[in-house]
């Protein structure tokens with residue numbers, strides 16, 4: 001396994017109390033594979049990956065993050081610098097704030113190369129032109145000397161991808177790389193990452209709040225909420241056999257193709273404060289199927305459904321996976337039998353209908 005994270009816990013002491021941003025998560029990704037980490041803002045998905053890169057200064061961190069057999073969490077700053085950029089590339093959400101406005105695009109790409117390789121300025125500049133061509137920038141030999149403000153949003157994100165992939169890293173972490181882009185450019189960037197992954201065999205961790213973004217890209221998916229993993233499985237199980245009501249809520253909130261004028265079904269309520277997260281299941285204040293023990297006992301993260309890799313942290317019976325109205329009705333019956341009451345909660349999974357769960361025509 002290329003990256004294996006176990007028991008990762010990250011908290012930040014603040015004047016208001018300790019923010020428990022990540023509360024014991026496990027995940028792994030291998031070469032050539034894509035792991036999608038999905039959750040609302042504040043679920044801890046970005047903090048988790050930034051922590052393994054040593055970018056959460058002041059945080060209290062526990063757990064292990066083995067990358068090529070070495071623990072990233074115990075590396076010195078110098079050791080981490082040698083890994084970041086060269087072995088693990090990163091693309092952040094907003095390319096304009098990731099690129100330095102004062103330096104030309106080509107200079108910034110060349111600098112990333114020169115930080116890790118002994119190479120002349122002219123050779124690094126030549127590599128920068130090649131990389132810009134590789135990520136689809138037209139006339140790369142001319143645009144290499146542009147400043148970031150002379151690039152469109154999509155071109156800036158392509159330039160960031162060029163920097164991230166300049167040294168052929170084994171792992172690429174893409175943290176909401178398409179959120180600031182319009183839908184057409186978003187699809188192009190996803191296609192570009194997939195194409196480059198195919199070319200170089202790079203492992204990818206794609207962080208997003210939108211299950212539609214990774215619908216035809218991720219091999220495995222981890223759903224996060226309130227700093228914890230709620231559900232984890234191969235892509236097909238997550239989209240067609242979800243177990244956790246939060247996953248169902250995320251799926252139901254996606255726009256569906258062929259349903260013009262349809263109202264979206266958001267998950268009612270707000271994510272909890274991570275200074276005082278709710279006891280029991282962290283999703284219970286928003287869950288339609290809440291039972292008395294959900295409020296007091298944290299559900300274990302256990303195997304559900306029919307595959308060995310599918311796990312969920314929910315007290316509902318483990319065989320109640322799927323998106324049909326029958327499964328939904330069984331969930332309600334199970335909840336009522338356990339003394340539960342129908343809460344504000346998530347839309348039922350039957351709201352998903354039988355159509356695509358993504359507007360981008362996934363190909364699984």
Ligand code: SF4
Nearest residue numbers: 281284287294314315
């Ligand atoms: Fe959490 Fe209970 Fe709802 Fe499952 S049924 S998501 S354990 S509140």
